[in-house]
Structure formats: structure tokens, C-alpha cells
Amino acid sequence: MTRCGRGFRTRVATVLVWTALVGTGVAGAGPAHGAADAPHFTVRAVISPGVEYRAFTLAASHGTAYGHLLTVDLRHPGVRLDLLTAGAVGAREPVSRMADERGAVAAVNGDFFNISETQHPGVQATGASVGPAIAGGTPLKAAVPLGQRFGPALPRGTTTEDVVGLGTDRVARIGRLTLRGEVSAERGTLPLRGFNQYAVAEGGVGAYTPGWGTASRVRATCGTDTDRAAPCSAQTYEVTVRRNRVTQVAATPGNGTIAADRVVLVGREAGARALRALRVGDTVRVGYRLEGAAPAPFAFAVGGFPIVRDDRPLDGLDAVNAAVRTAAGIDDGGHRLYLLALDGGADYRPGLTVGELADVMLELGADDAVNLDGGGSSTLAAREAGEGSTTVRNHPSGGSERPVPNGIGVFTRP
Structure with a gap:
């Protein structure tokens, strides 16, 4: 049975192939910090050819975390990725609505954004994201100065110009724009x-x-x-x-x-x-x-700060402060993408530290990974077989979906 936030649909999938994965983990690099166990997968479903959903639990430093994972096979000819937006850089919508409007079969939230302006009375927050953004091969925006960003402290050597995306060669990569x-x-x-x-x-x-x-x-x-x-x-x-x-x-x-x-x-x-x-x-x-310096131009890109590079966690990752988080990881030479969102339900809200998030992405097999916006923004939505709209699979920590400026959309065709 799917898991979903309060107020969202809960259905039993009658066509999807669901499998209980009791007592299994995944092969990959060992934990970088030793604070989080390997994921324990409990649910598996094929969303569409080339796109798989899994749910997992793991013991971490601040308690048990519950996660939701999309694995996207970019070698499958019917699979593609693109940026989801609310129709403008300075606009926001819930992830599931953006996905449904574009016909995506699955999606997660994207970049950190200008969510509030308490320091500037009378000035309205724009809702615009921090980093660069490209949708359908078209540049939408560039990165704000480093001191203007929202989100947790950046690891050393990273900037607001860092992105994760898909090149015109259909290879996923982390780059800088x-x-x-x-x-x-x-x-x-x-x-x-x-x-x-x-x-x-x-x-x-x-x-x-x-x-x-x-x-x-x-x-x-x-x-x-x-x-x-x-x-x-x-x-x-x-x-x-x-x-x-x-x-x-x-x-x-x-x-x-x-x-x-x-x-x-x-x-x-x-x-x-x-x-x-x-x-x-x-x-x-x-x-x-x-x-950018990528071997092929980005067809799609969204801002996010790297936490894993070349199969190693970055130095200086926060190992103290835990939160509900979203991440994207790349495996198989850029031909497999992992999209992860933690559950924000009351029992799992402590979440993971950024260091633990890097550990999890390494356990999944990611060679490179970025941290995306988290907290109340963390959302993973995916369709069930035969349905024309997506279902939110995690519990957003605010009790309902938060409108966000962008997301990563997964699309398939027959």
C-alpha cells in the first residue's frame, strides 16, 4: 500500500508489481561516517519501464528515518528528465501539481529558494530558487551570490553555481553553470x-x-x-x-x-x-x-550542493544537525539516477544529517550526489498503474505539500 501525507490519496496498487524486501540492503560503498545503517527496503514497485519506486527505513543518529526512493534507468529509451516549474522563476506550486500539469510519472522537489524576507520589512519574498536552472534546453536563471543563498551551510569547495542535471547526450552529471x-x-x-x-x-x-x-x-x-x-x-x-x-x-x-x-x-x-x-x-x-565545462550542454539542470563526488563524501559535511531531506544521486556512469526524499511524518521527522545523507547515497551506489531543498519542501510523488495523476508517497513535514519553485520530473513514453 502506498504511503502518503494526511489529506492525500491512499490506494492499493492492483497492477503494479509490489514486493516486500525484508532483510535486504544494497551493495555499494561503506558508510562514510558510520552514523547511519544501510537502508532496509520494505516496499518495491515498478512505476513504469525504467522507473522503480522503493521505500526503506534505516537507523540513524537521531532515530529511525523513513525514506522514499526513485531509481531511474536513463538507458531506457522511453525515459527522460526535465525541470518542473510553476510557469515562472518567481512562482511556486506543489510538486504533485507541477508533475500532473506536465504529465510526469514521478517527481521530487528541487532547489532551495527565497522563502521569506523577515530581515527586509516591506519586501516580499520572490519564491525564486538559489541556483541556475535549465528546462528543455532553455536557460531560465542564474545563481545568486554565495552570501545570498538559503539552506544549510555549504561544504568546502561548493558554490551556488553547482547543479545536477541531464546533458543533451542523455548522461546525468553534476556540474557548474x-x-x-x-x-x-x-x-x-x-x-x-x-x-x-x-x-x-x-x-x-x-x-x-x-x-x-x-x-x-x-x-x-x-x-x-x-x-x-x-x-x-x-x-x-x-x-x-x-x-x-x-x-x-x-x-x-x-x-x-x-x-x-x-x-x-x-x-x-x-x-x-x-x-x-x-x-x-x-x-x-x-x-x-x-x-559550463560539461562534455555536453545541459538539457535540464537544477541547483543543488554536492555532498558526494567520485564515490567519496565531501569534506566538512554537517554531522550534527538532522532534518528531513531530499537528494539526487548518479550511478552507472551517469545512466542511472536516484531521487530520494525522506518522510516527514511525526515518527521520522528527526531525519538525517547531511553527512548521513551522503552515507545513504553511497550505500545506494551513487558515485556523485547533491543535497536538494528539505524540511517542509521534501516531496516525492509518483503515479500508480492506470492512474492519470501522481500520489504523494511521503508525509510532508508541514502536514501538506509546500509550494516550491521547481522540481525534477521523470517522464516516460511507450
Whole structure:
């Protein structure tokens, strides 16, 4: 029988192949920290050819954890992955709704995001994610500065530019995507320091496209590159460009829908001073791309911070603070993906430390893994045979699904 959060459907699968896996573990690397046992699998179901669901328990430092796991065989010709979104960078929806709207057979939540703005009275949270995002081969956004991120402390050597995704060669990998862009005008050229981000780098200029949505752009000028809670900048400027011509200027960032043929430039400090030199009617060209070192471009990518690289846990992983967590792991040379979400039910809410999460991903067989958003965001949804919509398999720790900005969707075709 499927497990699901309060208020979600509970059904007995009559067509899926369910198997009790009592007393079994999985082969893989030994625990890195010794604090969590190997997963004990209790339920197995084939969601569709190439996609398998399993449930497991394990004893950890803060108590028993209950987990939900999707194993995706990327060698299967009918399987593909893509980013799920709520229709805009600055928008949120529950994972199951995003999955159903796109026709995904399974999904987990994605990146950490701008969930609150308690430090900036009067400024609304955008709901936009921390790291880069690519959907269907199209770049949606770049990464915020390191000091502007939400989420637990990063391991050494990782950044907000780190992503997990699938290349155009159908190989899953962990990589890094850096924004490269510029604003070219008659008076000179400015480097672009933001692309559909909830925080633009200090002294920089950020570009906002229709993909940003209707969220306010004021948040982009708040905080600093090292302190998310720092006050909003007093030096801001906004320029609207339509078909390479400046059509509108404003002293403060705005909000609302950006028309399909427009790009809005938001500047702070030195960037604001540079934008003030532009006049309505000036010619301005904006170019940008997300650049990575992967052997093939990403067809899909979402931000997440690495916890396992080359079959080893990263140094400095938190081994003290436990929480409900979501993770993605890569095995078989990038041809197998593990998507894991812990259960947030009352009996299992203590969860795992980041170090223990790395141990679990290694036990599953992952050579590389990233930590995704957790806590009330952790959600794993999957269809049952014959159903046209997904069912939430874990108990979200808030009692119901939290709206999130993106997720990893698993799709199949006959």
C-alpha cells in the first residue's frame, strides 16, 4: 500500500508489481561516517519501464528515518528528465501539481529558494530558487551570490553555481553553470551580474525576462554578496528595453508581467549609476548564457550542493544537525539516477544529517550526489498503474505539500 501525507490519496496498487524486501540492503560503498545503517527496503514497485519506486527505513543518529526512493534507468529509451516549474522563476506550486500539469510519472522537489524576507520589512519574498536552472534546453536563471543563498551551510569547495542535471547526450552529471553576459550601449559595455535572480551582485546589473514572472524585482537590490540580511541598497535604477531600444526608466525596481519582447535591467550601486546614463531611445543590446565545462550542454539542470563526488563524501559535511531531506544521486556512469526524499511524518521527522545523507547515497551506489531543498519542501510523488495523476508517497513535514519553485520530473513514453 502506498504511503502518503494526511489529506492525500491512499490506494492499493492492483497492477503494479509490489514486493516486500525484508532483510535486504544494497551493495555499494561503506558508510562514510558510520552514523547511519544501510537502508532496509520494505516496499518495491515498478512505476513504469525504467522507473522503480522503493521505500526503506534505516537507523540513524537521531532515530529511525523513513525514506522514499526513485531509481531511474536513463538507458531506457522511453525515459527522460526535465525541470518542473510553476510557469515562472518567481512562482511556486506543489510538486504533485507541477508533475500532473506536465504529465510526469514521478517527481521530487528541487532547489532551495527565497522563502521569506523577515530581515527586509516591506519586501516580499520572490519564491525564486538559489541556483541556475535549465528546462528543455532553455536557460531560465542564474545563481545568486554565495552570501545570498538559503539552506544549510555549504561544504568546502561548493558554490551556488553547482547543479545536477541531464546533458543533451542523455548522461546525468553534476556540474557548474556560470552566467556570462553583457549589456552593450553606445556609451560602453557593462558585464551582466544577474539573470532572473532574486539577488543581483553588489554594484551589478541584472536582466529580467518574461520568464521571471510577476514577482517584485525590489528584492534583487537587497542584502550583499556576503550577507543576505544586509539592508536594501539605496542606489537603484531600472531600465526597460524593447527590441534593443530603451523605452522606460525608473528610479526603483518594479513588478508585474514583463512583455514577451522586453528585457528589464535592474542595477544597484555602480550598476545603477551606469544605467542612469541611458536615455529613452538609446540602443541597448543584452546578451547572456549559462556556461559550463560539461562534455555536453545541459538539457535540464537544477541547483543543488554536492555532498558526494567520485564515490567519496565531501569534506566538512554537517554531522550534527538532522532534518528531513531530499537528494539526487548518479550511478552507472551517469545512466542511472536516484531521487530520494525522506518522510516527514511525526515518527521520522528527526531525519538525517547531511553527512548521513551522503552515507545513504553511497550505500545506494551513487558515485556523485547533491543535497536538494528539505524540511517542509521534501516531496516525492509518483503515479500508480492506470492512474492519470501522481500520489504523494511521503508525509510532508508541514502536514501538506509546500509550494516550491521547481522540481525534477521523470517522464516516460511507450
